[in-house]
Amino acid sequence: MPVKASTGLPHDQGSYVASTGANRREDAYDHAAPGCLRTMRLRRREAAALPVDPLGISAMAIMRLWCLAMNMHVSKPAPLAGRAAGIGQSLPRKEDATLVRGEGRYTDDLSLDGQLYAAFVRSPHAHGVIRSIETADAAAMKGVVAIYTAQDLAGQGYGALKCAVDLPNRDGSAMRKPVRHALTADKVRFVGDPVAMVVARTVQQARDAAEAVSLDIDVLPAVTSAEAALAPDASELFDDVPGNLVLDYHFGDAGKVAAAFAEAAHVARLRIVNNRIIVNPIEPRAAIGSYDRKTKRYTLHAPSQGAFGMRNNLAAAMGVPQDRMHLITGHVGGSFGMKSAVFPEYVVLLHAARMLKKPVKWADQRSESFVSDHHGRDMVFDAELALDASGRFLATRFTGFGNMGGYLSQPGPLMATLNIGKNSVGMYRTPLVEVQTRCAVTNTVPIAAYRGAGRPEGNYFMERLIDTAAREMGIDRAVIRRRNLIAPAQLPWKTPIGTVYDSGDFPALFARALEAADWKGYRARERASRKAGKLRGRGIGCYLEVTAPPGNEMGGIHFEADGTVTIVTGTLDYGQGHWTPFAQVLTSQLGVPFDRIRLVQGDSDRLIAGGGTGGSKSIMASGSAIIEASERVIEKGKLLSAHVLEAAVADIEFTDGRFAIAGTDRSIGIMELARKLQAGLSLPDDLPGTLDVDHIFKAAPSAYPNGCHIAEVEIDPDTGHVEIASYVMVNDFGVLVNPMIVEGQLHGGVVQGIGQALCEMTSYDEDGQLRTGSYMDYAMPRAADVPFFTFISEGVPTRTNPVGAKGCGEAGCAGSLPSVMNAVVDALAPHGVRHIDMPATPQAIWRAIHAKA
Structure with missing residues (x-):
């Protein structure tokens, strides 16, 4: 079965050893040992012809196993530290071994004592008014424990699932944000809209009972494109969103842009569709909700792109303080932006866990994920480029429509508005830009971030325009680009x-x-x-x-009793391979042995900050946090080593993992110093008792x-x-x-x-x-x-x-x-x-x- 594949790390790499990119089809040879790369490439065409087995193992995964069988993968690197394992080295990924051995722990691999199982009842219609939800037959079926509808969630103090983006309309008024609750009560707005949840003692019992729930829906006309939704006679999805328009966005000086187009020697124009994408990560979504009645604390095991931020958003959706919510993410089989959101299923699972006093687990099926996971892209723009007679750019104008789907996702209109403008400029000297986007709700799956989140879209529009202008003006495509590059x-x-x-x-x-x-x-x-x-x-x-922007990100460095060093970070690996480069940054800074470094992530209780992974910022955020945290470790280490070596702090130097008295051969290694502290080194009261640091890297551009x-x-x-x-x-x-x-x-x-x-x-x-x-x-x-x-x-x-x-x-x-x-x-x-x-x-x-x- 062809799926976009990506894998991530468990929340504690010390417990689970490593993760892999091997089941990412395109990465199957990307991270092999350098010695086998050429052979892997030579074999690649043969891999394309390999059959795919019933379990869905891709040809590239089979190629990976073939490479391992031929002893062509570096199993475990020799101990490395400092420059040999530091920044700039193409070291094999520490993550690869675990999942190649089948030892990954995804959310659906977890089971909690006494857990029950959930299945969702989803709308079979794209648009309609709910007249009734008949659950009696389903409730009487074997194994069924409970059935929840929107009525059961009402009055519990739960919040709405909110769009995090606030952009003004072109007239200065606020954009409209229609409310979305975990289960819809009055209307269904897309095929797959969750209406009810069944809880039973087994997975199959829950799914069978969900099929027995009867929905009486008065079907209304559907609109599936933003243009159709904005037509005068279109059926409206929300009473408080007249004409289905949630945002009429505008950026730029319309007068100056119009003047530039009027003076242009040539104008290139294209109407361009950026097609809707179904994300299809290799791991469907899953979640397990539980509730501790003593502490009144929720815990959710679910895939995410960052436990800290998702914990905060989930707490808001549940209407509880952040310290009463605990989010744990293990391995993640791909996300591409989609799994960063708080989905409605998570709220209902936590509600059921509290009411039933037992953990409740749900796992998406692939056919279900097609209509329940957020989709990506889906925008149409009339793109225009004004040029002078020599082919130099004068202005661009993008006028289009953004399809938001049935509800606003967390990023909502961001991709079709701000990010189009920011990323259409490129590396060119374009003096003027105007973006006009009308964002509409439609009877389709909601749109959210998908790899690039508006950046590939804006760039695509511009680059297609440039080629069109070059062809129409008779200028070589390379020449016209070179002529406009920023020097x-x-x-x-x-x-x-x-x-x-x-x-x-x-x-x-x-x-x-x-x-x-x-x-x-x-x-x-x-x-x-x-x-x-x-x-x-x-x-x-x-x-x-x-x-x-990298935002505030945690960089924790902890020296453990077993001689390992733990990095704690708020970003989260769902296939990128964070453990290896983060360890390389740390060993470059502190000289810590590369093979003694662990990574802890994905546990909101371990974090003091965390913007999560997204927007291509992880190495900028976590890498910077690790560097700054390392500087604090060195500061503490100089104080402590001065005491151990009986020297003045001003005389202590730190190089290649060792604290030394300047001009002498007396020194102590950072790992040795950590061991002494673990063993109970006697210290005066004014010295820190540990090298450990929990640091927050502040927002950067x-x-x-x-x-x-x-x-x-x-x-x-x-x-x-x-x-x-x-x-x-x-x-x-x-x-x-x-x-x-x-x-x-x-x-x-x-x-x-x-x-x-x-x-x-x-x-x-x-x-x-x-x-x-x-x-x-x-x-x-x-x-x-x-x-x-x-x-x-x-x-x-x-x-x-x-x-x-x-x-x-x-x-x-x-x-x-x-x-x-x-x-x-x-x-x-x-x-x-x-x-x-x-x-x-x-x-x-x-x-x-x-x-x-």
Whole structure:
């Protein structure tokens, strides 16, 4: 079964040893030992032809096991510390061993004593008024313990599931935020809207009883697109959201932009669809709710992207103080933004646990997740670019619609508004930007963040416009981009959006990408493709992302009695491989042995702060927190070592893990000092009794990862099939803590971009029924669809955080969408095709060719 795969770490890596990226299809060889990478690449095509077994093991996972069987994986690195294991080294991931051995602990792997099981009753209709919910037959079934509806939750003091974004309408008024409760009481607003929850003694009993619940719903007309929802005669989803419009967003100086367009020598225009995506992480959602009647405290085991922030949001939804909520996250099998939210199921589970005095567990089924997990993207924009006669950019204007789904998610309209504007500017000297977005609720699954969260979308719109303008003006696509790049001497550069780029060398990076892609030698390859009866095209996708601000993040460093050192952080790994680079940062700072470092995450009780993982900020946030915490450890260590060595504190130096008296050979290692403290070293009252530190790194500015991706495609004109013939990416992520892990992140992001560009399509019918509700209808990229990648780093360290890193997790999507689609349009240009929307499926391409013919 093809699923987007990603794995994360348990909340205590000391207990669970490690996690893996092996069941991420695109990462199956990304993190193998360096010695086997070449063989893995040579074998990759064979892997695409391997059968997928009934358990759903992908070809890449099989390849991983093959590599292990051939003794080609480094099982355990030799003890390393300091520079040998520090920042900049491509060390094998500490995370990999556990899940390769099948020892991962996901939420659905957990069971609590006496637990009951839940199943949800969901609306089969996209829009309608609930007349009755008949539960008597279901309640009488074997094993059923309780059935809950919205009526049962009323009066319990629970809060609404809130959108965290507040943006003004263009007239200055507040955006509308329709209320969403855990179970809907009056109306259903999309297929999959939860109406009731059944609790039983077994999973199957709960699911059987859920099917026996009868819903009487007066069906109303459905609207599935933002444009349709905003039509004058459209059926309204909420009484307090007239016309279904939740936000009429505007940014920019409309007068100045209009003047620039009026004076332009050329204006390029495109209507562009950014297609809806179903997230499909390899692990469906699951949760276990429990309640301690003595402490009046809730505990939820659930996948998340950060235990601290989700704990706070969940406490608000339950109407209790934050200290009465405990969130625990173990391994997480992918998220891509989706699992960061407090979903309605979690509230009902905790309610049931309190009422029944027993833990209650629920696990999503894949078919259920298609209509209950948040979706991504789904926006339509009329994009315009004004240029002077030489091809220099004068202004951009984006006017469009954002589909919010049946309710506002936590990020709500953020992706279709602010993030479109911030990330459409790119690495270009564009003087003026205007963004106008009308965001509407529709009878579809709610939209939330999906890998990039508005950044790939904004960049895609801009890069498609640039290619269109170049073709219409007769300017080479590389030349027009080079002509508009910001030069290093112009940094820091303030964009019309207000962001300030601090670092980078965009012209050098762009030149390196053209060279690596053999831009000048393309015509020979094009002739060879034509001779073989194929259409060939090439596409450029430059990008510059505005990452999420790191925010306040915890960096805890604890020296344990067993001789290990524990890092405690509020970010959370759900496949990225945090344990390894975080350990590399720590060993670089303190000289602690790399193989003695553990990672604790995912337990809100262990945290004093935590912004979580998202927006490509983890290494900037947690890495910086670890660096600053290390500085505090060194300060404490100098005080303590001065006492042990009988020297003045001012004479103590710290280098490569040792405190030494300057100018002498007398020293003590940091681990030895920690052992002495553990053994009860006698200390005066004015000295700290431990090296341990719990530190909060304060908010820092965003960083600006950037790059250039160049794709070449071959298209069979008879079938419309697209093959990506080559793919080159040159990226600036600043300091690379672990280059191999960074490359793996890029591979994964590019694969997801290829999926959106070429095959992933979400379709609703006129009644709001999801046509693409299973893998029979929703296509996803497989190993055979993925090209060989050329990965090049041209890093310029940022000055916005102590690590010097810029974040890399979502850049693959940002670069791949435009590079692949620009290549497809280029290949189809001889047939008169000017634009084709994603996904460029074989059917869509065949129709485009023959429509022009």
